[in-house]
Amino acid sequence: MFKGTIIFISHDRSFIRNMATRIVDLDRGKLVTYPGNYDQYLLDKEEALRVEELQNAEFDRKLAQEEVWIRQGIKARRTRNEGRVRALKAMRRERGERREVMGSAKMQVEEAARSGKIVFEMENVNYQVDGKVLVKDFTAQIQRGDKIALIGPNGCGKTTLLKLMLGQLQADSGRIHVGTKLEVAYFDQHRAELDPDKTVMDNLAEGKQEVMVNGKPRHVLGYLQDFMFHPKRAMTPVRALSGGERNRLLLARLFLKPSNLLILDEPTNDLDVETLELLEELVDVIREP
Numbered sequence: 244m245f246k247g248t249i250i251f252i253s254h255d256r257s258f259i260r261n262m263a264t265r266i267v268d269l270d271r272g273k274l275v276t277y278p279g280n281y282d283q284y285l286l287d288k289e290e291a292l293r294v295e296e297l298q299n300a301e302f303d304r305k306l307a308q309e310e311v312w313i314r315q316g317i318k319a320r321r322t323r324n325e326g327r328v329r330a331l332k333a334m335r336r337e338r339g340e341r342r343e344v345m346g347s348a349k350m351q352v353e354e355a356a357r358s359g360k361i362v363f364e365m366e367n368v369n370y371q372v373d374g375k376v377l378v379k380d381f382t383a384q385i386q387r388g389d390k391i392a393l394i395g396p397n398g399c400g401k402t403t404l405l406k407l408m409l410g411q412l413q414a415d416s417g418r419i420h421v422g423t424k425l426e427v428a429y430f431d432q433h434r435a436e437l438d439p440d441k442t443v444m445d446n447l448a449e450g451k452q453e454v455m456v457n458g459k460p461r462h463v464l465g466y467l468q469d470f471m472f473h474p475k476r477a478m479t480p481v482r483a484l485s486g487g488e489r490n491r492l493l494l495a496r497l498f499l500k501p502s503n504l505l506i507l508d509e510p511t512n513d514l515d516v517e518t519l520e521l522l523e524e525l526v527d528v529i530r531e532p
Contacts, residue, residue, distance in 0.1 A: 254487075254516050256281065271342035299341070306334050358503040359423035360387050363408050368417035370400075370407060377403045381417070387503075402508055409506070428502035430493070430510050437489060439482035443472055446481055447496055454499055470495040471518070487515045494522075 253259055259266075259281045266277045266284040275291070277284045309331045363385040370378040377400030385391065393401045406412040407419060409427065437446050444463050453460040467477045470491045481489065490512070511519055 254511075254514060254519060256516060256519075302334070302338070306331075306338060309334065358387055358425050361385075361420070362387055362389070362422045362425065362504060364418075364420040364422075365408070366418045368407065368419060369415045370403060370412065371415060372403075378407065378414070387422075405506060405508060425504050426500075426502045427504045427506060428497050428500050430497055430505075430507045437481045437492065440480060442478050442480055443467065443484070443488075443492055444477045446492060447499075456499070467495060487518070490514055491518055494518075 249262065251262065263281055265279070266281065268275045268277060268284070268288065277287050279287075309327070313328070313331060361384065363383075365384075366382050368378055368381040369376075381404070393404065395401055403412065407414055408421075409429070410419075410421065444467065447467065448454050448463045452463060454463055454466055455461075456466060464474045464477055468474070472488075472491070472495075476488075481492070484492070491514070494510075510522060514522065
């Protein structure tokens with residue numbers, strides 16, 4: 244057993260639960276340490292945010308009172324009021340520098356019309372690359388409403404099988420039947436390319452101010468806030484985004500596409516814990532129409 248110190252960065256909740264004895268949380272530029280395991284951290288963090296919200300509300304109430312005072316025409320230049328004026332200016336600066344909690348991510352799938360009952364039907368499918376067999380005599384049927392996980396070691400052919408099903412690759416032999424009325428939303432493990440010179444907003448909407456969500460127009464900035472992009476961050480070039488932010492943007496773009504078949508190829512790579520949890524909830528609530 245390793246007896247030294249371990250410092251690790253992870254979005255894997257199971258790994259964190261099994262390994263960590265202390266959590267150091269970086270939130271809006273501040274580092275806070277929480278003793279105990281991950282579950283205790285979640286409780287302590289929730290309480291810290293609750294207290295912060297109360298303190299901010301009290302601060303804003305006092306600031307509003309001072310703003311009323313300064314506007315009432317009281318001779319603030321009097322010596323006895325100079326300190327109060329300086330305090331008000333300091334409060335204004337503090338309020339201006341406050342970084343709000345962004346809130347929770349919100350996702351919903353733009354559902355297309357109902358597909359046929361049979362989504363994919365494969366019979367004796369074979370495929371190899373440079374003599375290496377990746378798919379051999381594969382037979383299966385996928386029906387509407389199925390939720391299927393493809394598991395296996397890296398390089399064994401999971402993504403290849405998906406591409407065969409989608410017609411992006413041609414099988415060496417066998418039959419692949421694709422169902423009717425399929426509308427596919429495909430989250431590729433290699434990820435669609437984003438233009439690094441364009442802003443988050445322009446990568447999503449190509450200069451438009453609105454996007455269609457479930458048949459209704461929504462302002463781009465409001466939609467991006469559902470994916471935890473502050474309006475200022477939405478104006479940021481993609482090159483300045485973290486890996487997690489890029490994936491949230493790709494998910495935001497993906498879920499604008501009407502679909503009745505959602506294919507997620509290693510969707511959890513680089514997603515933060517909150518977005519992971521929401522993605523799990525989203526997939527869990529998808530039911531057969």
